[in-house]
Amino acid sequence: MPKTHSTHEAPRSTTGLPPALANINGNVLDDSILKKLVDPDVYYEFARCRATGLPMDRYSRDELAKSIRGWAQSKGCIGFSHWFSPMRGPVHGEKLETFVGVDFETDALVVDLTGRDLFQTETDGSSFPNGGLRKTHEAAAYIGWDTGSPPFVYRQTLYIPSAFVSWNGEALDQKTPLLRADLAVNEQSVRLLHHLGDTDVREVVCNVGWEQEFFLVDREAYLARPDLVATGRTLLGATPMRGQEQSTNYFSKLSPRVNRYIAEAREKMWELGISIHCTHNEVAPAQHEISPIFNLANLAADTNVLAMDVLRDLAFDHALVALFHEKPFAGINGNGKHNNWGLNTDKGDNLFVPGETEHENRRFVAFVAALLRAVNKHGDLLRCGVSTAGNDHRLGAQEAPPAIITLHLGRMLERHLKDAAAGGPLTGYGTQVKEIPISAPVADIRANLEDRNRTAPFPWCGNRFEFRAVGGNQHIAFPLTMVNAALADSVKHMSEEIESGTDPDQVIRETIGDNEGVLFSGDGYSDELYEFAAKSGLVHLKSSPEAYRELTSPKNVRLFRELGIFNEREVAARRRVLEEAYATEIQIEARTLLAMLRTQILPVAIDDASGSSASGFTSTLFDEKRELVQRLLNETEALAAAFDGFPDGESEAAAYAHESVKPAMESARAVADRLEALVDARLWPLPSCSELVHGHQ
Template sequence: MNTARNVPELFGSMVFNETVMKERLPKDVYRKLKKTMREGTAIDADVAAVVATAMKDWALSKGATHYTHWFQPLNGISAEKHDSFISPTDDGGVMMEFSGKELIKGEPDASSFPSGGLRATFEARGYTAWDPTSYAFVKDGSLYIPTAFCSYTGEILDKKTPLLRSMEAISAQACRVLKLFGKEVRHVTTTVGPEQEYFLIDKRDYAKRKDLIFTGRTLFGAKPPKGQEMEDHYFGSIRPRVAAFMQELDEELWKLGIFSKTKHNEVAPCQHEMAPVFTTANIATDHNQLTMEVMKRVAQKHNFICLLHEKPFEGVNGSGKHNNWSLSTDTGENLLEPGRTPSENAQFLLFLTAVIKAVDEYQDLLRISVASAGNDHRLGANEAPPAIVSMFIGDELQAILDAIESDADYTDMTKTKMDLGVSALPDIPKDTTDRNRTSPFAFTGNKFEFRMLGSAINIACPNIMINTAVAEELRLFADELESAADFESALHELIKREIKAHKRIIFNGNGYDDAWITEAEKRGLLNLKSTAEALPHYTDEKNIRLFATHGVYTRIEMESREEALLEEYYKTLHIEALTMADMAREEILPACTTFQNELAQTARNKKEVGVSNTMEVDLLRKVCGLTEELYRKCGELSDAIAQAPQADAKRLSNYYHDMVIPIMNAVRQPADDLELLVGKKYWPFPTYSDILFYV
């Protein structure tokens, strides 16, 4: 098969998409289903029954024998329980059946998923509900039906449901604002394009390291002679083995209707990136979850392991996920498109102001939305945006906002062309502003790029935060402008007032500069450096009020999510600490002892024959001293783990952050020093030089 010629045929071939629906559904059923997908209206049982039969017949034609309600619990990954289509017949055989009831509702066990205290262990019943706004698909012999997940008593236990609620909230408020500009829009959609960074390492190296197996990152590892200093990996030539993986990854993603567009080498050795075309936030979230799953599966076929941890290796860049967010109407208008003359585009300026105000007032929520033990290693490490939330808007928009604030005339910045000084090369149109890779929340032409996300995160949470916060500001703007006697003057005064009130969040400079930390503090911006510090702000009263106002979360749902996130944080650190102690005690210390014994024997032998043994004795002293230090520190770590208090999730999170992490850092130092002294044949697992520079 020539893949290049058949991409249009390949794309979406395993998806129950609009083309398939048009072919297999009666026209009236298709229209009702499309209305549900477009407007979020409820679907009736009769329509569901017809859709279920068509979906089953199509899935059987694609080789499916089972179906699963695919959902996204609070642990951030996806979950699935598979049931076959078979139904017994009177003659002892089977037939393939799938009802509308089975399509609409499933009943997985809800007791073993994180619930943040919403459900007791003995309260097992849970429900999944079909999400008709996201396409079903066939994968690995099963029909996958995207669903929401809730408990028997109705508490929301997933990430999809609040995302859908937030999308409805921002749509309702954006439509109100657009009506003030004379536009009758039925629906506004948040669109997202999440770029995905990842590492590929050799499967054999992975299998030899407990830290990678149990935690997804290396807990030990000395800096190799070469890292990313030469800047030769970024956008470099892709190795054939990696290229073969990328080609198969594209094909598998295209089959599932995922808009895989760009692939390239990233900054760190073994690091790469895949970027999709944007789609609606709901579908983008489903697609990104699928992308991570498919990456891992395809990698294994090529004898790789795909690492999605935010910081797998110390000393080289970690991996993030850039969340490109925008707003589009059902008429095809991008509400964050400035147009040729943004200074005269009042509608754009109002929506821009709403985003600026939202990011300033809810900077804590944006920080919380990307908080994790893994991402704490990455944020602010000169490879990712700092933990301080700020916005980059560029020179042109900054000049426009400055002019509005001061009631001054604005002179349009003219676009120029760059003459490269070579007659054969064309003049290149120069943008009116640069890009800022150090900004957590940067305007990039007709969208905002939220750059703080870690590579393993489920993108639902950040988009829930953005959607709801912007919905709130649009609600307040609509309330004010709907009652204004003079819309034009009220609009101007509103934009001017809010820009002046929230300009502190705008920073167009270098986010890596230490001076920015001082400046941000002067501005009153939050600097929530760790997950343990950030998460307790989740249930601040202003945040509870925000989500309750828009029906995205109830108070109890927010409290449960805070609890679940804190549990995930300290449990992650607990596992890392246990793994570190285990590796040091069972692998590194015995290896060092063996090396010392042979070194000591060599020193004795050389002394007996009258040859200088200064080198062996000196090296032996160093190794013995570091080994003793490692042994002591390892004991301190084991004691700290054993002494963890029987306390609530918040206290445990603080304990692991304040007490355990410093000891883990202390354990690592002598171990990494020993790696550079102990002979390679004695070292018990692959080093960074082995892992990052495989053939």
């Protein structure tokens, strides 16, 4: 019998769960609920539609719609909306429609949702970013239910996750390319697995767990900052007096106000089926992170956008604002969105786990070799996938992975692969166990075999790879499409080599040997990386406009076409949309900064400097003020001239924004931020960055 303390009482049996846990999945229509709502024959038809893409028969479709409407009405809904993702970042589209119809025999209003209305709707495609795929006189576009992503109820509306395509069937959204890339990974991975002996595998899926970083600021202070309102980041503002020194904010206790907000947001996300598992303070003050358990890549992309919506909406209720921009404040860390990416088979095997048998170990090495080739041959695509005006502030800035895409495996696995390429055994890695003894009463810790490298853009984490370069304000579907496309091409290449008669083990060895130059386990924040990249001939695309140009290279157009992800028109359109978005964002920033300098900063700075001169006192402080005011006047004029020089054409405008307008903005900011430290604080017209990151805590 186990010994107990004399005051020990046996735990009392309890029933029920706390409300926050009792309502999990309450507002998402997953399969477990749907099976209870519809006749088995209707569900069978639905499952067949989901597996094949072939339409349901009309009767089953209408019965399904009737049952879904009833479920939604029980949740208080009076209408529905297809929920889709145009090419404009993580800002979904919705077309709100009601359950009200007309009985045309009696002209009476009726409550209804037809099967046709459930599965699709039509809209104007020319008014969304489309890169020339749609025009005003050729504008038809269609929104179709993605049956692999369950409907959900939010704000008393039934939302139906959907794809968005043109009348020609070309992708106008973020979801459709990801679905195609997922299919390519599935088909090509199953093909290679059969060559490796896993002939019973029928499906390989891509799983993703995202980590969403964001800042919270007080809403009143936010509204007093024209730059935050217009662009999502501070275009002016000295570094907070207390920033992230000594990491005092990292994993510290949430402030009471933030804790109430996070708790409510988490509960709302649980109701929507978003498996938020971890929340914590991030490195910078006022910065936080939430992350769910991994999910299918398509569902992960949907739940990330929905989670961002929840964070925005609830922030309003708490008189806060959530900032997702990759660099809201100078001098402290910005927002990333790490994507923990992996592959699993329908037999329950994780392809990025070394396993316990020689067969599992060989399979693991084969798929790591495929990813090695993917990063080496298609690093330009991975870089393009994380290229935005906001993310350019982070990449390579000593707070995020560099713009050079390498693969980090850890020193032991890297050595094992290089030895295998040279003729050594493919198997044998991962059989070791690493335990870290501490001291009783703490049990020994079972650790990963490899150390963690936070400077790497794509490190192995023991059972997955972490794409760390994704920006906090990105829609993750596009970066994942690029990763999946690169991997599918490399797996396809290995299968073709095997099918041409080469021994599978030799193909694995040659794939490693031909691509091992992309392996880097050093410090990605150091000059060592740039020396390594130059020596290895790695692609270094320093800016987003450079990366966009590579999207339409012959190599990449061929890759997308062969895998069925994009046709040539779609690739060209995607590039134009990206370039236009980049140039437009910089234009808005420059226009906003000019207005702030002309109407807020300079008038105050001139008055303050004039008052100092008229005071009768003398000081180098007054001299410095006058000098900085004159410099700021000059910098403002230079920025205005740069802004007026924007050329026509998406590529030209994006390049000009990076090469001419951004430097002019940075120069003006540097002077204005120095003035902020000298001008009478009672006169300064904007809440300071210190007030923004500390004022609501």
